[in-house]
Amino acid sequence: MPKHAIILHWFRRDLRLTDNTALNAAAKDGAQVVPVYVLSDWKKAHQWTGSIRQQFLCGCLDSLARNLGKLGSRLILRTGRADLEIEKLILETKATAVYFNRDYDPYGRDMEKKVQAVCARYGVVCQSYKDRxxxxxxxxxxxxxxxxxxxxxxxxxxxxxxxxxxxGKPTTLGAVRLIPSDPLPTLEHWELPTTLAALPAGGxxxxxxxxxxxxxxxxxxxxxxxxxxxxxxxxxxxxxxxxxxxxxxxxxxxxxxxxxxxxxxxxxxxxxxxxxxxxxxxxxxxxxxxxxxxxxxxxxYPSVFDEEFTPKFRGLPWSGSDEDFQSWSQGKTGFPIVDAGMRELLSTGFMHNRVRMIVSMFLTKDLHCHWKLGESFFMQHLVDGENASNNGGWQWSAGTGADAAPYFRIQNPWTQTKNYDPEGHYIRQWVPELKNVPAERFLAAPKDGRALAPGYLLPIVDHGRERQRTLAIFAKHVGSSADF
Ligand SMILES: Cc1cc2nc3c(=O)[nH]c(=O)nc-3n(C[C@H](O)[C@H](O)[C@H](O)COP(=O)(O)OP(=O)(O)OC[C@H]3O[C@@H](n4cnc5c(N)ncnc54)[C@H](O)[C@@H]3O)c2cc1C
Known part of the structure; x- marks a missing residue:
């Protein structure tokens, strides 16, 4: 005998049917499960996401809706604040329980509390599960x-x-009555531009x-x-x-x-x-x-979104110019490995981890730009953009994070190329201007003052000089920091 006639399953970062803890529990406890996803309602631009990841999300929701359809169920989409939409759905469906999988970031946690408060107000059971x-x-x-x-x-x-x-996955969720649903989203939902990036298939x-x-x-x-x-x-x-x-x-x-x-x-x-x-x-x-x-x-430590994890590095002077940040973000720095990484990101929404480390250290230690600029740019372009890992990765590279690279260990982009792309395969794949340039020329800054290829820039900075500057800035700051 099911515990509830109707349970709402609130889909969040769990867009699958197989081995979904809260969904399986809802299928067991409810005669009918109403699967819900609440779309965000921001428009045009977001500090933490962009067309690439939203496009991927569209594919995931489309696939989820089809998979639920095969089970005789139906994905209900709503737009706005999750707690308010769930409240409406409790009233519309007469659900007596809401089930969901827990999220660990501050925004997710905050929304969970709001949903719990809604449930408490209506005397509805609210069950959350460890899943992700x-x-x-x-x-x-x-x-x-x-x-x-x-x-x-x-x-x-x-x-x-x-x-x-x-x-496993549920064999039935029960039929969903005629509850109104928003249509499956496209990028227009957020008024975002089309992306030409070659993304993995969603779902x-x-x-x-x-x-x-x-x-x-x-x-x-x-x-x-x-x-x-x-x-x-x-x-x-x-x-x-x-x-x-x-x-x-x-x-x-x-x-x-x-x-x-x-x-x-x-x-x-x-x-x-x-x-x-x-x-x-x-x-x-x-x-x-x-x-x-x-x-x-x-x-x-949710404050890592706002400040350096390690207190002694708070308040560092980040003096990078907007022009240098633009060069970096477009993959036009004259450092082949950095440009290859940034162009891979722009073309596919992916960047290899080793190269993420190289480009993030380059932005913070060679160009002296604040790690938050890179953190936000990555979140806007990575298909796997995830704020805990991304913040961790950026603070690691900036030398300010939990278990970070010590600030005085600054990767040299030329040596990194020698170690990890010695034959230049990766560079040539993403920087077509360099496809006929011999690999050994990617291993050090051009000494003759001549560009590596027509149309390719000379390095915008001298790595050795910028490294010394960074060491001096950090040493001075740490020396003067009262919170050592
Ligand atoms: C500056 C910077 C930003 C990053 N931003 C993100 C991000 O937004 N989202 C993200 O998932 N990862 C991020 N990473 C970590 C790592 O680069 C990616 O997880 C990895 O490149 C994804 O590719 P993969 O699935 O082939 O990784 P694999 O090497 O196959 O690793 C398997 C899985 O393990 C996890 N993982 C691997 N390395 C790390 C790591 N260092 N930190 C946390 N998780 C890891 C990921 O979930 C990954 O999918 C970042 C790293 C850096 C240096």
């Missing part, structure tokens, strides 16, 4: 019960905890194909050796799928463990995968822990 992480922030704490500020001990603790196994099925492909075609098995190579497909490319919850983190983890022969810590024996394959799988799983580390940082 393997371990919620309060499950991974130091011996004294506080949050970790450093990744390595966090990850050791995170890795040792038992992980929940994935489950659960495409994401599941990517996940299976990553594991079955063995990119996973070479992850430890190749993950720092930006040319070709060397990483999972699942960032957007985890961001929108198109795949379940429990299923991804379980598939990785199965590929490792059932456990990470045993040596390779018999038919089990080789030690090098296990190392790759373990390395990959540690990246999933970085994702949850940054969500925990945001949970415990």
């Amino acid at each position: 992480v393997l371990h919620e922030p309060d499950e991974v704490l130091t011996g004294s019960g506080g949050p970790y500020r450093v990744y390595t001990p966090y990850s050791r603790n995170w890795l040792a905890l038992d992980k929940t196994a994935p489950t 659960e099925r495409a994401a599941r194909e990517r996940m299976k492909g990553f594991i079955e075609y063995r990119t996973l098995m070479s992850y430890a050796q190749k993950r720092n190579t930006p040319a070709g497909i060397t990483t999972s490319r699942l960032g957007q799928d985890l961001r929108f919850g198109l795949i379940s983190i429990r299923e991804l983890y379980a598939r990785c463990i199965a590929a490792a022969g059932g456990a990470l810590s045993q040596g390779g024996q018999g038919d089990s995968p080789s030690i090098s394959n296990r190392l790759s799988i373990e390395t990959y799983i540690k990246e999933l822990a970085w994702r949850e580390f940054y969500q925990a940082i945001l949970w415990y």
Whole structure:
């Protein structure tokens, strides 16, 4: 006997049917589940998103609506503030419960509180679930019960905890009566311009194909050796799928463990995968822990959106010019690896992690632009843009964040090219002006004052000089900071 006649399932960053914790619970507890997604109502421009990710979201909602249709259900779309729209739907449907999966960023948490308040006002049950992480922030704490500020001990603790196994998907959600729904959105909904970026396909099925492909075609098995190579497909490319919850983190983890022969810590024996394959799988799983580390940082220190995580770096003078920021954002700095990264981002909504580190350090340490400028630009262009990881990545590169790169360790874009794109494959793919230039010319600034190719700029700054400037600025600031 179901507990409720009608339950609203509020879809958020969980746009899938498979192994969706709150949705499965709603299917079990309700005779009928009304699936709801609330679209935002901002127009034209947003500091934290742009056409690329909204276009991807449109594809995800379209796919979700079709998948729900196959179950005999229907996605109800509304626009505006989630709590107000859910309130209207409680009144329209006479639902006696609202179920959803928890979000860990300050905006998501704030909205959850508002939805809980609405439910309380109407005497409606409000149930929230852990779904988007393997371990919620309060499950991974130091011996004294506080949050970790450093990744390595966090990850050791995170890795040792038992992980929940994935489950299946609901077989029925009941039919949804004639409740009005907004149409599936296009970019016009937000009055955003069309994007020409070549984006991955949205939706659960495409994401599941990517996940299976990553594991079955063995990119996973070479992850430890190749993950720092930006040319070709060397990483999972699942960032957007985890961001929108198109795949379940429990299923991804379980598939990785199965590929490792059932456990990470045993040596390779018999038919089990080789030690090098296990190392790759373990390395990959540690990246999933970085994702949850940054969500925990945001949970415990939401002020990282406004200020540097490390107090001694607050108030640093960022003197970068608007002109330099524009050059960077358009991929026109005269540093081939930086320009390749920025152009990959603009063309595809993706940038390889190694190159994200290079371009973000370049913006903050060579051009002296505030990390918040880059943080916002990335959020507007990344298809996997996710504010906890993005803030963490930017503060890492700026040297100001949790477990950040020390400020005096400044990556040299020329040396980084030598280490990670020595033959120039990545650079030539994204900077066509350079396609006939020999790779060794990408490894140092041109000494003869001549551009690398017609139409390609000379470097806009001298890395060595800017490095010295940054060291001096940071040292002076730290020396004068009362909060050391
Ligand atoms: C400046 C900067 C900004 C970044 N912004 C984002 C962002 O907005 N969204 C985002 O998901 N990641 C971000 N990252 C982390 C990382 O670059 C991407 O997660 C990764 O490149 C996505 O590609 P992938 O799925 O092929 O990664 P893989 O290497 O295959 O990793 C698998 C998954 O692990 C997680 N992951 C991997 N590395 C990190 C990391 N360093 N921090 C947090 N999670 C990680 C991601 O969910 C990723 O999809 C940023 C890194 C930097 C340096």
